[in-house]
Structures are given as C-alpha cells and as structure tokens.
Amino acid sequence: MKRNWFMLMISVLLVLVLAACGNKEEANSSSKEKSEDVTLKFYTWINEENGNWNKTVEAFEKEHPGIKVDVNVLVENMNSADYLKKLDLIAASGDTIDVMMLSNSRYLSQRVSTGMIEPLNKYFDDEKLKVEEEYDMSVVPPSAEGEYFGLPGKFNKYLIMLNKDHLDKAGLPVPTDWTWDEYKEYAKKLTTEDTFGSYLHTWPHHHHTMKLLSQTEGTQLLKEDGSSNMDDDMVKASLKLRYELENEDKSSVPYTNTISQKLDYRQMFFSQKASMVPIASYMVTEWGGFTPEFNITWAPWPKNSESDSLNAFSTADIMSVGKKSEHKDEAYKFIRWLTTEGMLVQNKSIPAWKQIDLNEVLKNLAANTIKPEAVDIEALSYVLENSISSKQFLPASYLTEAYNAFNVEAELYLLGEQDLETTVKKAKQSVQAVIDANQK
Template sequence: MIRKKLILFIIAMMVAFLAACGNGGESTSGEEEDGKTTLKFYTWINEENGNWEETIKAFEEAHPDIKIDLKVLVENMSSDDYLQKLDLDAAAGEKIDVLMTSSSEHLSKRVSAGMIEPIDTYLENEGINVEEVYNMAASSASSDGSYYGLPSKYNTYLIMLNKNHLDDAGLEVPTEWTWEEYKDYANELTTNDRYGSYLHTWSTFYHVLKVLGKADENLLIKADGSSNMDDPTIAESLKLRYELEQEDKSSEPYANIISQQLNYRQQFFSEQASMTPISSYMVTEWGGFNPEFPIAWAPWPKNNEGDPSYAFSSADVMSIGNNSDHKEEAYEFIRWMTTEGMLVQNKSIPAWTETDLKEVLTNLASTTSNPDAVDVESLQYTIENSVPTEQFLPAGYMTEVYNAYNAEAERYLLGEQDLDTTMENAKNSVEDVIDANK
C-alpha cells in the first residue's frame, strides 16, 4: 500500500512538472486584452442540463468586466468522473477560479486537500446572513465555523412514484408514511411485469435509508470523527433492503443490478419499477426518457410512526479555487449564480430562500418534454412538509469510510454472509479507516 501511494505521488509530481514546463510554470486565469477578467469555471453538468449558454450570457451582460470560461470536464454527467479530472488538473497546476461539487463528501475532500478558499471574509464584507439567504442545511458548506461554498441546486430526498401504477393498485399518493408502509406499497405494486420498488447501488444512499430519516446526520461517522457504526438504524437499513429484495421479492435484487448494470432512470421511466427513493433533482433530469405517465412524489418514509417527516437534503455547492488569482470576481459569480442565476438557468430547485417554490416548480416542469408528467402539487407538498436533517461537513476521508462499509454490505446483500457478521466486519473496517486517518 505504501509503495502504491509512493508511485501515485511520483506520477502526480511528474504531471505537475510537465505542466509547469509547458506553460512557464504557471497556469493563470488571465486578463483579456479588452480588460475583462476571465474566470475558469469547472463543472460536470452539460449544456442540456445546465443551460449554460443562456445563463452565462445573462451574467456577463450584468457584469461586463467578467468573462466566464466554462470547463465541462466530462460528457456523461458523472460527478465522480469529473472530480477525477478536476483533481488531475489541480495537481498539474491549473488555476481553478470556480468549481462545483455535488455532495458534502466531495466538498470536504477538496477542502482537506487545500483546493477550496474559505468565503467567510467575503460574506462579512457583503454583510449577509448566509443561513437566512440560503438553505445551508442542504450543503454542509461549513466546517469549524467556516464556509467553503454556496449551495446552488437544492435536493430534498423523497420517493418518486408512477402515479398510474398507484391508481391501478388503488393506492393514494402518501403524504406521510413509514418504511413498513413503503414495504406494503412495494408488495401491492409488484406484478409479473415489474417490481414495486427499485433501490440503486449507491452505498451513501440506498444502504443507509433509515439513517437518512433521522434528525441528525450522524451517518457512518459522527461530527467529532468517531465511529457511528453502533447506531441500530445502520443495520436496520441493510435489513430493510434485504427483505425487499430477497424475502418480499418486491424490489430488483442487488445481484441483478450490478450484473446487468441497471440504472435507476432506466428502471423507473421504462416502468420496470413503480417507485424509487431519490432526490428532487429528478424533477427535470429524466436522462433522455420521455415518460408518458404522471410522476408523483411522496415524503421520505419515517422510521417510527410518531416521528416528524425528516428528510436528508443536499446541494451542488459552488466554491472558489484556493489558487485563483481573481477571488473577488469568483465570489461575485457564485453569489449571482446561486441566486438570480438559478432562476435564469431554470433547471433545478434553488437553495436560495427568496423564491416562490410553486412558481419555481411550475417553471421547471414547463422546461421538460412533457410538463403534465410532473405532479407539481405532490412535489410541492413533499418539499414544504419535509424537515431537513441537521448536517455537518464530514471528514475528508468519508469516501474511504463508505468504501469499507460497502465491501461488507455487498456480501450481505449477495447472500455471502449474515447480518451480524456483516455489521461486525463493517464496524472493524470503518474503525481501521478512522485510525489510519487520525
């Protein structure tokens, strides 16, 4: 392992050296000959899903001294692939003025690597209360009292349902429910042609379903960096998934998903599954599908009958690169982009609190190929009646923690070991990751 890390370090240094030789040792954002400041803006979101041409044009018209150089690093809309290329660019010495991350784990890792500029000074100079202007619970963009970005797209975790399938089964769109009731719905919705439920492969989401419905965001590790693996809802989450797939036969088996490389969009929009836990970004991101059935939305199921309707939330966060030569201008861009720019872009629900939610949702639906497919009423109700969980910026090694956990969780879901063995092994593996990073 040490030898592998040494080789990777040497490769990274060689890449940085060659890049320096090729550009005189420095990659700058640069000034245009006409006096405009050019900002390099890095993202994984393509034109179809970002409406960048119209959005950037609007910004540049309102800020004539700033030009945006858009860098869409991937074509497949994969934030993981994007981050790999972004990290390579950073290692090669590229100047990064503005960058986006899609989760608190991804943000935290770049903060730990020194890639992100804190924005506290800029917020103080502007005199804004960031907690009032934005739904910061969605972003976890603060750590030790500092902020490392502003949230743009607001994502509430919820359940996406095929309304026609509900009607055929005589089921109402839930306004509040438990995971036991979710299981009942999955059974009622399952037919010879489809599963009632679909759970994808993400260990940060589909392996911790019940953990995501708690008041606080102590997932696999706590805010103080200690293990949270004794939390009973972790084991209960895995058991819930196993029961849906292996006992009730109402959800696509995990083995099928990984062997056939199934995708949640494909399964839901081709009507191979009636419902799936997902995030509210799916209001417009249909991945090229054109559903002819109405899409209904329900709150995240409760762990216990008397609980509030807690829902984990997340956001795409826009941050300033630590090596940017134009940080003031970069801050100006992310402030505009996460407020007025979100309305111009009209592709997702903003984390900006000064918006009319119904108007936003109606406008978003109008941009889709079939506006009638979006049940705006149930989506609005779900968002407005979900209680955001408290969150914190996790440790920079959170991805390693999830990888360790997932290795054991997969063995359980594939029937290779029982739940007790799985949790014992997972607990030890997570502890090893924590100890290695102290």
Template sequence: MNKKWLEVMVSTLILTSLMLAGCSNGENAEQSESESDEVTLKLFTWINEENGNWEETISTYEEENPGVNVEVNTLVENMSADDYLKQLDLLAASGDELDLIMFPSSEDLAKRISTGMVEPLNNYIDEEDITLDEVYNTGPAPATDDGEYYGIPSKYNTYLIMMNKNHLDEAGLEIPEEWTWDDYREYASTLTTDERYGSYLHTWSTIFDTLKMFGKGEENLLIKSDGSSNMDDPLVKESLQLRHNLEKVDESSVPYADIISQQLSYRQQFFSQSASMIPIPSYMVTEWGGYDPEFEIAWAPWPKNDSNDQKYRYASADILSMGESSENKDEAYKFMRWMTTEGMLVQGKSIPAWKQTDTEEVLNELANSTSNPEAVHVPSLLTAIETGEEAEQFLPAGYMTEVYSAYKTEVEKYLLEGQSLDITIENAKQSVQDIIDANK
C-alpha cells in the first residue's frame, strides 16, 4: 500500500470518528434537552392511597400533561392531619422544595402564611381571568383581608350529624331533617343502651367544644373577623354546657375522660357501633379508615340552637396551596386548577368545592366507590348537605390555632377536674385576649 493511499485511509477514519462523535454528542444533547423538559411536582398530603385514590388520579393528569410528573408524599400513614402538619413544618424549616401543599382547614393555612411557606395566587388567578367565588364554594375563604388568595378549596366538608340508621330504626326514631340541640339530646338519650352511647364528641375544640357556634350565619369562631375576641358570645358558654349535659347529666355521650385515657378514635367508636351519632364534617362519607360498616349510615343537618332560628350551613374545606419554594410555579398552578375541578371527580373520594358539581350524582358515585355502597343512605345525605344558607366565613388570624389550644386547656379543666363553667369561661377569655394582644 503506497503512502498516498495510507494517508487517505487515515484521514477517512479520523473524519468518520469525528462524525460519529458529533452524532453521539447530538443525541446526548437532544436526550439531555428532553430530560430537562420534564417537570416533577411534589405534592404533600396526609391522605393515604385508600382515601385519596392518588394512583389513578395522578396517572390521569400525567397522561393529559406529558412531561409533568406528580409525586405524592403522604407524610403520615395514620391519616392524622395534626401529625402531618408537624412533619410539613419540619420539611419547610429544613428548606425542602414544596410545590403543592394540602391543608385540612383555613386555620392551618393561615398559620403558615406569615411563615412564608405558601405563595400568593392572585397573579395566576388574574392572568387566567377567573373569579374564585364564581368557580368554587369558597365558604372557607382561603384569602386574606386584602383579597390575597393563598389556596384553592378542593374537598368541601359540610358540618353534619352522622347517624347509625339501624339504631334509629330500632328506637323508632326518624332521620331528622330539621332539629335543635335539645332534640339531639333527646335522641342521644333514647339511643343510649347498656351496650352503647347515643353520642360521641371527639377532642377537637375547633368543633366539639364550640358546637353551637356553627348555628350562626357569621362570626362563628373564637376570634371575630376584625381580630377581636368572640369569647363574650353566649354560645361559647352554651356549647360547653351542652357537652357537659350530654356526658355527665344525661350520660348519653362518651365521657371525655374515657376518650383521653383510652385514646379513643371517633371512627372506631362509630363504626364499631359503640356510639350511635357523631357531629362530623361530610368527608366521612367515604373516609371509613378501613372499617366496613355492617349498618346503614344516615345523615342529619347540623342542629339549630333554637327552633325559630334561621338554618345555616357551615363548611370547612381541604385547601390546596402552592409552596413558595416551588421552582415550577406555573405548572403547580395548572395542576391546582385541574385537581380542584376535574381531578376531584377522577379521584372520586369526596364532595368537591367546585360549583359545577352535580351533588346528587357525586354522592351516588361516592357511595358506589366504597366497599359497601348500601351503607350510605344517600337521600338523607343529600338533604343534610343542601339544607340551610351557607354561613359567612373569613380567613382567620395566623395565631388562631394558639387561641383554640389555650381554650382547650381551660375546657379540659372543666371536663376533667371539675372546674366551674364560669371560671372556665373567665380564664379562657383572658387567655384568648392575651394571645390577641401578644400578636398585635
């Protein structure tokens, strides 16, 4: 082989190598660019797969939105929102990226606005040119006084009375469609037997120690919308008297001492038929916590304080917020809007706050999604959900959880130690005012 041909062959080999390298680099670049187009959104919640149907829900969204991956982080396995919030705060404090955050109430959201955990949404809402009040039932009002929104309501939880219909039938009692707390006491006494209590009131002061406050059309929390104390409202004292009467006078509701000492679960008490009635939000339509009821569940509206009162419907909501630390805010907002509308129907586990929802159709589908569809008495549930005018609400102060914690401290002295009702209210009133003053 002559020298000239050798030079040609070497040159050809070098050129071929360079071309192959160029192609390879091009493919790597295209692959790298393709990978960089992928977006992963981290969603944080306390709701597990059984009660959230996340696998089907997220798969549906990802199929409709190629290149977007949603990673569901269930921080607790016990479905405890309180435990979840503790873990969430730890993650935020450590600087973890939080794209999408679920909150069980407007109080829990409000507490974290001042910490900078959540991103305001008004710019996204304005750009989309929508009005949240027209799209959602925003009774839980995830907005500050100046109209800044920090979340979108997803699951809509109307306050109702969940009842064991079999027990009602045995006692010859009708499912109430309009009633008072005096009626509730009579029902509880009638339903109480040697084997069970007629009523169960859990430990949350936000509901069970302020029962009568939710019969009002407005100002139904321990702090008013203007930030002043609401402890002078006579319904605060009447709520505690009601609980005391049920547990210690009528002996028709599980004693608070037993709930604390035995660490009783409200799900266990109701679904094991140890208690016939429990005031609870409507999320319990499907969230049975692994129990398969062997009886039919009926529902009644929240009792009125007086038979002549206007009937109001109080609701809370699970709220979906955007993390301030998210690096994919546009995609996060897009998911929020889908999840709180069509996504709620795909999830099929709760009543959406989305106004476009056909409530009766959703209730039937929710019942059919459970392990025992026959256990849900849909007609009474529909009546209870649609009874009354919606109560006015507002986003509470960020220290509202402190207020209820201080209130609970005094309530426990009343229920456990025999502290008088008057002293309980007096001490609680002072504690609440101290918290307000400290946060001015």
C-alpha cells in the first residue's frame, strides 16, 4: 500500500515537472518569437499630412511580419534644415538611427563624411539589383569610389509653378520652352497693385543661382573635385537677374520683405500674392493646408538662351541606412520597399522609381489633393517628360558651408548694401576660404 502511494506521488511529481518544463519551453518559445520582432527607428521632417505614414507603415508591416517601423517626425514646421540639426544631435548622442530621410545629395554627402551612413553596394549585390535600371539615380549619384549611400524616394524636378487664372487674365500662354528674359517679361505683365509676378525665396542654392541651375552641368558652386565654380559667368548673372526682378522691375517680392516678414513660398503663391514661383515638382501635393481658389499650371525651368537645351536641376528625398544600426538588413528592406511600392501606397509624391506610369501617378496625386481639378496634369506631365535632368555628382561635404559663405555676400547685394562687382569678388574669396579650410 505504502509502495503504491509512493509510486503515485512520484508519478504526480513527474507530471508536474514535465508540465513546468513544457510551460517553460512555451514561454521561451514565445519570448524568442517576440525577440525576433525588429523595430526600426525611422527619422523624417515630413509630417503625417504630407507623408501619409500611418497607412504606409501599416502596409509595409503587413507585407513584412516581424519588422515594425517607428516613425519619428523631428520638426513641426516641415523644415528639413531644422530637422537636420536635431538628427545630428541624435547621432552625436549615440541614439539609434536605423533609417533616415535626407532632402538632397548635399545633405547626404555631409553625413557620409561624418560616418552616419551605411554604403549600400553590398545589399545591391546580394539582391542582384541593377540600381541604375530600377531608379533615376541622377539624383543620388555615387561617391568617387562608386559607393551608393541611399535610394531616391520622392523625385523633385525644378520647374515654375504658375497661377493659371493670372496668366489668362494677362493674356499669356502657358510657357513650354522659354528663357529667363521671357520669365522677366511675364513677371512684369503679371504684376498688379495686389500681386507680384514672381516670388523668390531665401534659398542661396535655388533662387540666388537660378541661371546656374539652367545648365547641363556645373550647376553648383563647387566642382566635382571640390574646387570652386565661382568663376562661372552664370553665378554673377543669376544674382543680377534676381536683383533686377526685385529692385528694378519691381515684379518680384523684394528680398527685404521676404526676410523681415518671414514670408513663405506656399503662403505667397496660394494666397495669390505672387503669380509665379521657381520651385520643384513636390509642390503638386504640398499645399500646406491651402485650398486654392484658382487653377495651377506648370512651366519648364527657363533657359539662359534660346539655343540651349531644356535643362532642369533635379533632386530627391533620399532614404539611407544608419551606419550604427543593429538591423541593417531590415532597414534596407524597408527603404527598398518604401522607394518602390511604398511610394504608390503613400500617394504623396512622384517617385524616382522607373517602374511607374507617370500619367497614372500624377492623376492619383492630384486626386489626393484638396482640390484635384485645380491641377493642370497635362502641363506638369509635359514639363517632367521634356526637361532634361542636369548632370550631377556626390558633392564635397562642405558644399553647404560654401553656399552659406556665398549667401552672406549675396544678401548684402540684394539688400542694396554693396554693388555686384564687390559682391562677386568677396563671394569668390569667401567660398575659396571654405575650400582651403576643408582641404588642409
């Protein structure tokens, strides 16, 4: 009897031990499954309204179980320069950056030089990806060593955004091939008591160098080897063009008004205070909450002379993997998806992905705006298809520094505080000082 009781107790204990082991294995298995879920920290300056992140990330996570994406919008004002300051602080503090978004190759180059960005060639090779066939990589050129450090998402081609109603009222056709001299004439004819014909923002790399950007190559203040491009005649001609528009023709918003009143290009265009804005194609959807009570059309970036080809500087929002990320494979999967299928899910911008039907994309983008009927799809499509993207290269890491130095002198000229010759001479010296300091 005692023996039977003893055997019964042993059996019960064995059952309890086995059950405990089973529960432990199940718990370990569950813990392991949870630990296999990777969460990527993704940083951007684009807000939910303009990025459609919730819907986009949800679609990615559904297609890629086990990978989660934590979207971090670092600024409220959609200002990429302010965003970069915060991004750099995060990197300096050692916090995780798995995926980061950059608005052009200048900003990319700066962060490549500080060791923030993972090169992607290895991932291309593993995937057997012919990246030049998949994307328009003119906007994310490789380094001199042939290394790529990002994939292009939103494709931005420079063009002119125009108020179609103002054109019609002035009896002016939508330009399809024009020069900066003709832009000046349009600006004069579009200027009224209530409206300026043109608005130029404070960007030194856009609106201080407009004629430089009309060239096939040599569109920036530095050359490919990092030396100065300030001897290009179009640097001086660009400054002169802006000064004449604002101070002589009085057909473009004065620079002093722009900086003293902290004016914004969206505000000026959509409130109909300005009829034309040289800008990029991202503006097809980024209306900043405005509902335009007029029709919007588009013209190519003007040429310097009649005989020139129809060129356009192009940029892209660049998706890069953080060098210190512990989940680089998953981060690469995310940027590959986001720059292809994800762009169509997001439905907020024109992709640099070549596998698209441009007209279909434009129709879908317009349908996603506050007032789809306001967008002249035919004109926008014409500009995008007929403007030739200028040749680009991954610039020296100090290009932004060079533009900042140039801007100091350019502003003095635009504000009437020094003449053009003095401005160009001093700007050349300032840019060369930046080069010398960085090439030691």
